[in-house]
Amino acid sequence: MATRDDLEVWLARTAQGDRAAFGALYRNTSAKLFGLTWRILKDRGEAEEALQEIYVKVWHGAGRYRVNGYSPMTWLITVARNHAIDRLRRRRAGEVVLDEAIQVADARPGPEAAAVARSERGRIEACFEELDGQRADAVRRAYLDGETYAELAERFAVPLNTMRTWLRRSLLKLRECLER
The missing domain is CATH 1.10.10.10 (Winged helix-like DNA-binding domain superfamily/Winged helix DNA-binding domain)
Known part of the structure; x- marks a missing residue:
């Protein structure tokens, strides 16, 4: 199991373009992020597609993660959650009003x-x-x-x-x- 320090190192090295660090980050975090996206999107195929897009964002945006006392996993979960919700909103554009969009994240x-x-x-x-x-x-x-x-x-x-x-x-x- 990866530690917080491991995740922070992998994110820092990913920001520098280190593919091995990115691979380690993916192996140690993708299952959790996939579960989150699947729960929000309720479609396995779409969740798999979203996960790929999330890791592209992580690859390009790893430099935006800063060691600031917050968990790197929290940062990754936030990126994944926001992406999945944005995707869900795009899918349901025109179907939902603002009040319903807030309920989308509930995914009970x-x-x-x-x-x-x-x-x-x-x-x-x-x-x-x-x-x-x-x-x-x-x-x-x-x-x-x-x-x-x-x-x-x-x-x-x-x-x-x-x-x-x-x-x-x-x-x-x-x-x-x-x-x-």
């Missing part, structure tokens, strides 16, 4: 998907219950809130390598639980 799942999600969420929460309280909190903060290893280590007052071990072992326990 339908009843069937919501039922499946509730069931999966219940399984995941049950598995989280098997983890130590601090470790479960650390996993949530890392993978749902986007906190870095360094931020988590500081928050829980443990060495950085200890935090990495917590997260790795916790993810293994979660996977084992979910496979049962």
